[in-house]
Amino acid sequence: MEEKKQLRSQEWFGRGGKMGFIYRSWLRNQGYPNDYFDGRPVIGICNTWSELTPCNGHFRDFAEQVKKGVLEAGGFPVEFPVMSLGEILIRPTAMIYRNLASMDTEETIRANPIDGVVLLTGCDKTTPSTVMGAASVDLPTIVVPGGPMLNGRFRDETIGSGTFVWRIKENVHHKVYSDLDLQEAEICSSRSAGHCMTMGTASTMACMVESLGLTLPGAAAIPAVDSRKRTLAQLSGRRIVEMVKEDLRMSKILTREAFENSIVVNAGIGGSTNFILHLLAIAGRMGVPLELEDFDRIGSRIPLLLNLMPSGKYLMEDFFYSGGLPVIINELKEYLHLDRITANGKSIGENTAKAVCHDRKVIYSVDQPLKPEAGIAILRGNLCEQGAVIKPSAATEDLLVHRGRAVVFTSVEDYHERIDDPDLEIDANSVMVLQGGGPKGYPGMPEVGNLELPRKLIEEGVTDMVRISDGRMSGTAFGTVVLHVAPESAVGGTLALVQNGDYIELDVANRKLHLDVSDEELAQRRAAWTPPEKPTERGYVSLYINHVQQADRGADLDFLVGGSGDYVPKDNH
Template sequence: MKKDNSKKLRSEDWFNPGDPKSAFIHRSWLRNQGYPNDYFQGRPVIGICNTWSELTPCNGHLREFAEFVKRGVLEAGGVPFEFPVTSTGEILMRPTAMLFRNLASMDTEESIRANPLDGVVLLTGCDKTTPSTVMGACSVNLPTIVVPGGPMLNGKYKGERIGSGTFIWTLKDKIKNEGFTEEDQIEAEICSARSAGHCMTMGTASTMACMVESLGLTLPGAAAIPAVDSRKKVMAQLSGRRIVEMVKEDLKLSKILTKDAFENAIKINAAIGGSTNFIIHLQAIAGRIGVPLNLKEFDTLGSKIPLLVNLMPSGKFLMEDFFDAGGLPVVIRHMKEHLHNGAMTVNGKAIGDNNQNAECYNTEVIAPISKPFIEEAGIAVLYGNLCENGAVIKPSAATPELMTHRGTAVVFETIEDCHANIDRPDLDIDENSIIVLKGVGPVGYPGMPEVGNVDLPEKILKKGIKDMVRISDGRMSGTAFGTVILHVSPESSVGGVLGLVETGDVISLDVPNRKLHLEVSPEELDKRKAVWTPPKNLYDRGYTNLYTRTVQQAHLGADLDFLVGNSGSDVSRDAH
């Protein structure tokens, strides 16, 4: 791209504003860290937004990564300033990290806008740190590049690959039916997390890394490089160099995040077997940058796309294998007939040009489009009286025989109700039943946790049954699998029909025809609605109260309603 060096840098309003007093204040206190005079003389100022935290294990290595980004920024003539933002770790945070995604996005947005930054590097890793920082950056709309932290090395347990996250969902069955001991569990824990980085399955963290690469927000090939691979550090350094050039070119997020970019991301997500969480995060990002994107487009654009990547939970390999096979650039090249190849990326080139020479080194991991692992694998969006505004299912991780199913509902009002009763010997449930979980939507939980893939009852597992139809207004981990209907909207806690379902009701699922129907008459539903009362809001203060009062429903991306859109980068008032 042609450079425009005539444009005044945003940071100059702080460091050279024409007012000696303001300039003195802004520069003098920074000098106590030993910065030389030329740091304040028209060099692009780059903010390194770091989601590092020891409480976010997936991001525990990002403190070191920031130094490589700084090196690149300095080499390109910029000035790096690292700053922390709220780090949302899926592993430890209660009640769910998703509750705090929007809070982290607010932190990111206001930290960027309030400070003298010309461009931003986002250091991300665990599930919500990627969408939250991108959402916040979109609402400011400066030149921005993402550096994904990278997946862990492959887990290896007793000679077999063990996928972080995916293995967990088999644990109950292994303990109950396969003699899996406490010693086995400790060994498996160690083997499944053997290096720095995020989950190495195609879970939500890997999906988010692929999402930002497919959107054009990373340098080519960034998504799949393992966290501990030296090439990840090189990518961080090169990203530091590139953001300085992006500032000079005025290559803002809004020039990259076009409708074409979002459509590319939807199709690529289908091809890699990405997480259902992709939907709710991509919609929130689109809402911030101002690109119209409705839930149905995830089906119309992505559901007919073939599955090209053989990774857990939809397949058998892991992210290290994906990287060794050529990574996302190979998928993008294979998918070229389906993509907008002219979509701009952060390196100033079109996505098609960036990946036109990508080579596949293992067709067991990445299939050619002429011979995919599954012919049609994208996420399906369902509608019906049970989900007026939609619900989603991931066919590539489901049981084909259950994609058309009719069964009797077994209802759990809360996740605690489910935990307490799912294994009761006298529970009236069999493999043909449909498990219905209420109260786990954005408002109801609050925060929409990853509990939709409810553990099967013990007596069903003892029959050797591995899957049942499960329906909820919550989410599930991208590492999970099963015939699980998620994101039911409107949710049960705000008056959605899901909240009216009773044990014994018949539900019909027809994924091929995109239908989810509760076989209860409108008259009976009206009677139930008349006596239904919403759950009491247990949160009367703080951020959680703000969240439950303003969060949108799942089909809109679950952003806070007042955060949709953006305010830009201008701040007209000085602090002094």
């Protein structure tokens, strides 16, 4: 007969003598009765609530729902906060703090008497950061995505958070929007609790964790204010207690096959390019081999099935009513490892076998897709020796093969200063190049890659141009935008050597990004290049700059790759 494994929390609460007295007695000031310490699974509820993170502003209520479920299943719920990351307010970018929040999550879980974890996640970086941290400890873990906002409505128009923002400059000109019009749209676009309701990075991350098997089925698309989201939170609280009893750890769910499934699903939904950075980082924490080429090899030929902004017309609320992610997974079953176990103890195939689509205007079939190929393409060439990414489904087809003259901006500040200068030498065939937007260079790799076009070209009717940078772009954005160029300009990548007037070739079908400058000329430019000064020599930012990996490795800190497991730290008494 297999011996029952002792709960990790009993290293604290199951102790006799002075040590047990200390661990139990102070917690009793919260009113916990004796039986809470007698072998109940202790469930940590990792809450990323913050009033500075509006996407996660409803998590206080969600935590109470999770606690109900934990108690109903015989567990002992303990809620704890970790650093919350809201892309909207944090400067210079939430991405610089993703790794810090992951450290907060990891160390809080490991240092405390916790047997299983519920992650409450919403805004872009709170999902990958908490998953990365939990993965490094490898306890039973379930994710409760906070859910998208209800559809934005502006007069007779459905507007998506983020996607509408990127069109403001065009709308002011073409639709003659006044300041009052924009204020009205501003009020109408975010009309309920929740994260962006486009297929931006937050929605992509919710779909990522569901496709990986870390949520209950159907979790990703339920709107934040729908009562079914509260039910999901309560059921997740029940389920995590059972996961602890089954010892269903993250390492049993997050296998290589699970990561491959997630790549396929991300292509099918037209997910954010940020997905690549975050999935690479999670895989690195799990010790699962995953390379940049895997995203192209596995996902680039997958049909686009989801008609959602920015690649389509609809929004997350419509996606939910149409059947949600289980429908996508069922449609893509021929591409997936259907036997992979998920958080509810069943395989992903079992969970989605009976999924039914309720609206084919929103979710297309694999036989009649919205687009035949939609995955993220990985580019190579002398301009990106370690790779770059582009999202063809959000690009202009005529620009996917293009040769143009470079117009170089040496920083985001340089771009803002010059982009609307009437004397700027730029035309519709030019290639806009932004330097200094990478992990080390900015620092933090901000969402600046989808550069707005010059006003004078917008007035001529230009709606898209090829843009290249070592930064990121919001998942709500669109355009023919090459991102994540590695090595970045700040470490001397070829991007740093591009000069105004150089010709650049983009050929997405052949996965090519080439700078038409001879090797000899590039060698001369490299010899004359000097690295930028570090913005600071202290604190976390300095630590980040010194240890962050390049985009092709997920921009994690090098010393965080790989996990340390669930060992119990030494007593301090």
